[in-house]
Amino acid sequence: MATYLVGDIQGCLDDLYVLLEQANFNPQYDELWLTGDLVARGPKSLETLRFVKSLGKQATVVLGNHDLHLLAAAHGLAKVKKRDQVQPILDAPDRDELLDWLRHQPLLAEHPEHPFVMAHAGISPQWDLAIARREAREVEHCLQSRDFLWLLENMYGDGPDFWQPELSGISKYRYTINALTRMRFCHPDGRLDMACKLSPDDPATGDLKPWFSLPRQKPLGKTVIFGHWAALMGHQDQQVVGLDTGCVWGNSMTLLRWEDSARFETACPAYA
Numbered sequence: 001m002a003t004y005l006v007g008d009i010q011g012c013l014d015d016l017y018v019l020l021e022q023a024n025f026n027p028q029y030d031e032l033w034l035t036g037d038l039v040a041r042g043p044k045s046l047e048t049l050r051f052v053k054s055l056g057k058q059a060t061v062v063l064g065n066h067d068l069h070l071l072a073a074a075h076g077l078a079k080v081k082k083r084d085q086v087q088p089i090l091d092a093p094d095r096d097e098l099l100d101w102l103r104h105q106p107l108l109a110e111h112p113e114h115p116f117v118m119a120h121a122g123i124s125p126q127w128d129l130a131i132a133r134r135e136a137r138e139v140e141h142c143l144q145s146r147d148f149l150w151l152l153e154n155m156y157g158d159g160p161d162f163w164q165p166e167l168s169g170i171s172k173y174r175y176t177i178n179a180l181t182r183m184r185f186c187h188p189d190g191r192l193d194m195a196c197k198l199s200p201d202d203p204a205t206g207d208l209k210p211w212f213s214l215p216r217q218k219p220l221g222k223t224v225i226f227g228h229w230a231a232l233m234g235h236q237d238q239q240v241v242g243l244d245t246g247c248v249w250g251n252s253m254t255l256l257r258w259e260d261s262a263r264f265e266t267a268c269p270a271y272a
Contacts, residue, residue: 001029001030001031002023002025002029002030002031002257002258002259003030003031003033003111003114003257003258003259004020004023004025004030004031004032004033004255004256004257004258005032005033005034005035005116005118005225005241005243005255005256005257005258006019006032006033006034006035006243006253006254006255006256007035007227007234007242007243007244007245007247007253007254008035008036008037008064008227008228008230008243008244008247008248009034009037009038009039009042009048009247009253010037010038010039010040010041010042010045010066010247010248010271010272011038011039011040011041011042011043011044011045011047011048011085011086011248011271012042012043012044012048012247012248012253012268012271013042013044013047013048013051014044015247015253015266015268016048016051016253018253018266019253019254019255019264019265019266020032020255022255022264022266023255023257023262023264027055027058028058030058031058031059031060032052032055032058032059032060033059033060033061033109033111033118033225034052034059034060034061034062035062035064035118035120035225035226035227035228035243035244036061036062036063036064036065036066036067036120036181036227036228037064037065037066037067037120037227037228037244038052038061038064038066038067038102039066039067039070039084039086039089040066040070040081040083040084040085040086040248041083041084041085041248041271041272042085042247042248042271043085043271045070045084045085045086045088045089046086046088046089046092046098049089049098049101049102050094050098053098053101060109060118061105061109062105062106062107062108062109062118062119062120062180063102063105063106063107063120063181064120064121064181064227064228065120065121065181065182065228066084067102067105068152068155068177068181069081069084070084070086070089070099070102071099071102071103071148071152072152072153072155073086073090074089074090074095074099075149075152077149077152077153078152078156083272085271103143103144103148104144106136106140107119107120107136107139107140107176107177107180107181108123108132108133108136108137108180110133110222111258114258115221115222115223116222116223116224116225116241116258117129117132117220117222117223117224117225118224118225118226119132119136119180119181119224119225119226120180120181120226120227120228121179121180121181121182121183121184121211121226121227121228121229122179122180122183122211122212122224122226122228122240123179123180123211123220123224124163124179124183124190124192124211125186125190125211125212125214125215125216126162126163126190127163127179128216128217128218128220129220129221129222132180132220135172135175135176136176136180138172138173138176139151139173139176139177142173151170151173154170154173154174155170155173155174155177156174157174158178158192158194158195159171159174160174160175161175161178161191161192161193161194162189162190162191162192163175163179163190175192178192178194179192181228182194182228183211183228184196184197184210184211184228184229185200185205185208185209185210185211186208186209186210186211186214187207187208187209188207188209188214190214192211193208196208197229197231198231199231199232200213200232210232210235212224212237212239212240220239223238223239223240223241224239224240224241225240225241225243226240226241226242226243226244227242227243227244228244229242229244230244230245230246230248230249230251231246232244233245233246233251234254241256243256245265246268247268248268248270248271248272249270249272250268250269250270250271251267251268252265252266252267252268253265253266253268
């Protein structure tokens, strides 16, 4: 049995199939971990949801910002973005089943045997792993409860940008959602920046720092697997592995086998 991890799919299902064939992925024995954003700008968002759902317990997916936006749009709480190709999901006969399955996926997932944790955007530098677990579980509980429409309607916004234990209610939930699904850069003091999407090497970033480069009071103790940030083009160091390599932008999709660090890549057409 092997454990495979893949970056943002965004409806580019054919490219995922190419990678799984390259790696000889066996859905009966192998695990597939996905960094979120299953849907959005690629041509097969509906088919992607159906495929990942069909893998059952062999697939683990964390929610990304595009996945959460789809849930909000499906319930009339947000507008479908112009470049998103998710209308087939909203028109599908199994839409309710697929959306309910998506709503019950986690924001943060940890492998039971291997020392890695997965979140779509990463883990706030102000958190240790215990805080990240606790806050993720609280938002997941709300999302999976009868209050989920309230959460989806009120999750939008860039603040608060600084974690404090005193945060409560929607302010706390919004910080958690932003940190786990939207974060890229932080200010030197740890405040989240929700605007900049550049490469860390771009001088226009000023004093902003990648979230994973800021010091932590307590080490996480596990490798963080994340997606979301295509401009990183697969950054990896001893603490983090970024797997979004810009498939939807015409770059590539990347699949990593955890056991031996083997990487599989396929060039992709531009969809966005």
